[in-house]
Amino acid sequence: MKALPLSTATLPPGTELFRVQRPIPSTGASGHTIGALHLPPTPGRRGRFDLGGVHVAAFALDAQTAVYETLARSAARAVSLSLLGARELLSVRTTAPIVVYDARSHAHGWPFLTAARYGATQDEADDADAAHGLFGVLYASAQRQGSNASRCSTSRCRPPPGC
Amino acid sequence: MNVATKQMHAPKAEDVAPSAYAPAAQTAQLLARSQAWRNARLNQADMINTEDAAQLAGTNRETINRWIGSGRCIGLARPVRGYRLPRWQFEPALQPHLQAIAQALGTTEGWALLLFIETPHEALDGRTPRAALEQGDAARVIDLAAAEGTAER
Numbered sequence: 001m002k003a004l005p006l007s008t009a010t011l012p013p014g015t016e017l018f019r020v021q022r023p024i025p026s027t028g029a030s031g032h033t034i035g036a037l038h039l040p041p042t043p044g045r046r047g048r049f050d051l052g053g054v055h056v057a058a059f060a061l062d063a064q065t066a067v068y069e070t071l072a073r074s075a076a077r078a079v080s081l082s083l084l085g086a087r088e089l090l091s092v093r094t095t096a097p098i099v100v101y102d103a104r105s106h107a108h109g110w111p112f113l114t115a116a117r118y119g120a121t122q123d124e125a126d127d128a129d130a131a132h133g134l135f136g137v138l139y140a141s142a143q144r145q146g147s148n149a150s151r152c153s154t155s156r157c158r159p160p161p162g163c
Numbered sequence: 164m165n166v167a168t169k170q171m172h173a174p175k176a177e178d179v180a181p182s183a184y185a186p187a188a189q190t191a192q193l194l195a196r197s198q199a200w201r202n203a204r205l206n207q208a209d210m211i212n213t214e215d216a217a218q219l220a221g222t223n224r225e226t227i228n229r230w231i232g233s234g235r236c237i238g239l240a241r242p243v244r245g246y247r248l249p250r251w252q253f254e255p256a257l258q259p260h261l262q263a264i265a266q267a268l269g270t271t272e273g274w275a276l277l278l279f280i281e282t283p284h285e286a287l288d289g290r291t292p293r294a295a296l297e298q299g300d301a302a303r304v305i306d307l308a309a310a311e312g313t314a315e316r
Contacts, residue, residue: 021313022269031309040309046286047310070312075283078200080275083268083312116285 004110004124006131009102009138011094017059017150019090020070036090048118049103049125049137049151060141060149063089068144074116100150101128103139114140125151198242201274205239210247213238219253231273234265237280239273249277257293260301264292267308279311 011017021038024031032039032055040046043055050056060066066089071079103124107113112120125137136152185193204210213224216236220227231238231246236258238246252258265271268279280292284307287295292304 038313040306040313042306044306044310046307073282073284075285076278077282078197078274078278080270080272080278082270082272083275083278086269087312118285119288 004103004106004128006128007102007105008099008134009104011098011100011138011150013095013097015061015094015098017061017092017094018063018066019057019059019092020066020087021090022086023088037092045118045122047151048116048121048142049139050118050122051125051129052122054129056136056151058149058151059092060147062147063091065141065144065147065149068147069141069149072143074143098135098152100136100138100152101125101132101134103137104148107140114142116142201239202242204277205241205247209250210239211250213246213248215250216248216253219250220258232271233262234271234276235262237261237273237276239277246273251293254297256297256299260296260305263301263305264308267305268311279308 019037022031024038031041032043034055034057037057039055039057043053044050045052047056047058058069060069070087071084103113113124121139128134128137136150138148138150141147141149211219213227216227217224220236227236227238227248228246230236231248236248237252238248241247252261261276264279265276268275270276280296283289283291286307287300287303290298292307295301295304
């Protein structure tokens with residue numbers, strides 16, 4: 001597959017990012033934790049723009065989009081109240097500039113970026129990571145039109161002491 | 164990163180501006196529609212009662228109730244008493260994996276399990292987890308369950 005033209009965006013220090021997650025790490029192999037960030041035990045290509053062998057965390061640029069992205073998938077006809085009650089909203093504030101691969105501007109010419117074709121977005125993320133090694137990907141939300149989400153590679157995430 | 168977390172429980176009325184949330188009447192209407200939808204699902208042809216489930220699994224009702232409590236089988240509480248259970252969960256391709264799915268999801272609640280298993284997922288190439296289990300992809304389904312509802316899409 002031909003890689004998209006490189007374009008980047010910088011999230012300035014002080015950017016607030018939001019994520020819905022479990023209050024405690026996933027069960028099984030104890031989950032993967034970075035500070036207050038809880039991820040599944042093993043990395044895997046589960047969601048849009050996931051990398052093959054690296055833990056990736058999804059965030060949204062506002063709280064509502066985080067909830068839409070997590071709990072209001074277009075294919076879902078209903079959501080269990082018990083599942084809703086067992087989740088927390090995490091907010092983080094960046095303390096340094098974060099340069100990400102900006103996929104938003106390519107969405108018109110490359111419709112898979114706005115569709116739910118996970119495989120194509122994951123291939124694109126792998127290609128971009130190999131070529132440019134950026135911190136993550138910024139892309140348009142597929143669940144909430146007009147909003148943005150990002151995925152950050154946790155191999156480049158260094159939480160401060162106490163985080 | 165500075166980090167803050169907040170449990171997703173309903174906020175107290177005095178803590179929020181009234182306009183920030185749907186009115187109580189709208190919420191009640193939504194939940195009432197949910198009850199009608201759940202009742203319709205409970206009465207569909209693939210649902211059986213605990214007695215029939217016990218016969219199908221070659222055990223007794225007490226064991227089925229215990230299995231429901233541990234996530235080894237999917238039991239949907241009826242409005243009055245007792246459970247309804249999807250018959251297909253006792254098929255050999257599904258039954259051995261249900262408890263692992265419940266553990267990965269972090270819940271034994273019947274509707275949470277059922278909705279996960281019956282909802283198509285792009286990570287499974289658009290299949291439902293049930294279809295993926297029937298096609299032998301249990302490991303992929305359990306892996307996906309570990310990420311369900313955690314912003315992993």
